[in-house]
Amino acid sequence: MEKDVVLEARGITMTFPGVKALDNVQLTLRRGEIHALMGENGAGKSTLIKCLTGINDFESGEIHIDGIDGPVKNHSTRDAQNVGISTVYQEVNLCPNLSVAENLFIGREPLTAIHTIDRASYNKRSQKIMDDLGISVDVTQNLENYSLAIQQMVAIARAVDMDCKVLILDEPTSSLDDEEVEKLFVLMKSLREKGVAIVFVTHFLEQVYAVCDRITVLRNGTFVGEYPVEELPRVKLVAAMMGKDLDDLAAIEKETVDIKNAEVVIDANGLAHTGTVKPFDLKIHKGEVIGVGGLLGSGRSELARSIYGADKANTGTLKVKGQEVKINQPIDAMNLGMGMLPDDRKAEGIIGDLSIRENIILAVQAKRGTFKPIPMKKQEELADYYIDLLSIKCPGREARINQLSGGNQQKVILARWLATDADFLILDEPTRGIDVGTKSEIQKLVVDLAKQGKSIMFISSEISEMLRTCNRMVIMRDGEKVNELSGEDELTQDGVMAAIAGGEKVNG
């Protein structure tokens, strides 16, 4: 091996039933570097990582590790830890029923003289670890009491606290806010100083350029190349990931709806849900894409949920197409022609053990009622139609949905709601955790749907994508609708930021 190389994987090939996930892929990690592993959803990043750590069994290829003779084959995370590889997997992999401290130390607990675990000692050390990270938690409380962001930080803290030569972080920033990401970067940089090789997977391109030294790009399970970060500017990186140039990213034609003349589809008057959203008025027109902006936790999702009946509104009135209606639960909303793609797709969206077809027809079936099954033929048609329309990458309509990559799962859920032929669709973070290419496809789809006369509520943390798709934006702050922006001059990055921040307009 080359000098300074701590891990080298060559010719890794691995197939899942029906999908060749990796084909002759290589990865070289050097001492004291942060190495970005990039690729679209489904490119095989997580699979490669799981091959390195022994979760996936690859068919051919070799892994060499500095200081160990001959190829290394891990059979479990434990083996990987023993050869100095510590990993944070993409899905938060902790135990919700154990305390934060236990999650940090389980499997490597300090022991007392009589070989029992030393709770006091690891509770103290855990508290220090979390305090050092600037995260205020009571480490003796169960993990399930904390938010996803904190859980993610715990997973990171666990991996970082283990002595390792290689640290692998698979999309660790997906549910962190800017401040937490900053803390993570400080941590990563200090580990780099100590000579640890870090593999970093992320969908945020700016994060790559903020900390990484080198980039390996995968596409469709194949190795595209390895580049020093200076030699691969953003546009080239995106091109390498997608295999095509990406000048059409911005080319989304927004339809300018004539709001005054269009039919009002949703008309909320003083609608509110105690504790989450304060009373708000909102009109949504036919063929309009309305964005909902605000910080995380400002009540964006809750606004949508109160319209959709997921949180039953306790005051106010709601008119749908001019008719006053009472929505007690989501099925009422569905019957009125609404659909909602929830933001927590794991908890509220996908049903992992069902096939793609079954996941797609779920909402249509619910709308029809359990006792009127949809003929199989029709189900298959629907599934094939949407797999094609949304170009869902999968081995076939009968594949289990949890075999798909995150972005493709997201498309399946989207298909579920499109299949109900809803006139009013609420999309809560439809592009979260998916790659740039799919993102722009979904954005295009949203605009296309609006052109066909559907009304869409688009909730997103990314202002730029809402600016590209929305005709109008609602701004939320602390559970209150504080502003409504429309028109070229108000719908700008600065304008929206200022409205969200709530202060004076920020300049420069």
Add this chain to the structure above:
Amino acid sequence: MKKLKINGNTLLLLITIALFVVMYAGGMAAYGAKGFSRLQTFLDILKTNAGLICMASGLTVVMLTAGIDISVGALVAMDCMILACGMEAGIGAVPMMIIVIVIGLIFGAVQGFLVGYLEIQPFIVTMAGMFFARGMTAVISTDQKSITEQINPLFYKLANIKIKLPFGGYVNRKGVYMAPNISVGVVIALLVLVLIFLMLRYTKFGRSLYAIGGSEQSAAMMGLNVKFTKMKAYILSSLLTSIGAICFCLNTMAASVQQALGYEMDAISSAVIGGTLLTGGVGNVIGTFFGVLINGTISAIVKTNGKLASSWPSILTAALLFLFIVIQSIFAAIREKQKG
């Protein structure tokens, strides 16, 4: 001074304990005249249920990993039959007890291997174990056996040892002071209980069980040896069942094919009433202990009353199980709500 925080699971345990106290106090109020308020009544509940305490502790361990072991009742029958026949054939009490314990270890190792390494559903594996053990009992003998003083004096003596407690006695009608006493089985059961409690709380193995029940995939990804830990859980369950079988045998001094029929369900219901979730990751042997006591108290009350039909304990247990499942799901719902 750290504030004691009560979470849903501790609260559940407190409810179980409170329920036991209320039920027992009710029994004392109603049947005090029939001797229900004597300490000995309580100790007799322990004595009758010593075997069950051991088995239910083992089941708790398995249930923590989100598994189940329905072979325990049949294994008790097989163990008792082996004990009875072995001693009848002239083998000593101590070697026979060792043999039974070794059989428990092997039985558990096979089931544990199938569940842990071959990843077969625990329900199926232990159902096969149940049929096997019950069948083997009949193969060994279909007779009603009873262990008498002639057959094995040592075992007989062991069964009749009364360890007197220095408090809580009463003076009977003849004016003789009756000191309360417990049997050897009770001592064994309480020892098992304490050891398992400590094991679950203070050893790597114990904590791994909780981790696996919380999320098996996560436990593996955190580097725990899931397969071996699961195997060990089943070994422990069968081992404790065999120990329980010895306690059981000391109490009944009998063996038959029909013995301990449905005991696995008693053990499971005790664990569930004690707050152990079938979905794994939550539970504690203290809860299970009170679960056994509640079941035992119901039977004792029905027995003391003397007029109630013997089907009442089952119906009451059913009602309690129902109550606890409802309470558990209410707690789960509240927790979700607080989070969301």
